[in-house]
Amino acid sequence: MKSVRYFTLNYTGFTTAACEKQGYLRLIAGEHVFYTDKRYFNDPALFDRLTINQPLHLGVRRLDNGCYWIHWLSDGETLLEPSQRVTRWARPL
Helix, strand or coil, X not given: CCCEEEEEEXXXXXXXXXXXXXXXXXXXXCCEEEEEEHHHECCHXXXXXCCCCCEEEEEEEECCCCCEEEEEEECCCCEECECCCCCHHHCXX
């Protein structure tokens, strides 16, 4: 993965895409905006286990527009990792 960056931030929750069929999530933390797609991960149901108001550790890549694409994340208890069988549509543009 090119130019991986790491962040630890206070997790306040994701906002979801307007359409339920889409798995896109957005996390705003201070001056940074992070995106990901639940379909990109081994077990998307683990997103529901993340603890609000706890530290969240992110492995990300910076996008051309200055936002970040989340590749993995953990709150210390739950680890969300990308699926090895990621389809093309689940990757960032």
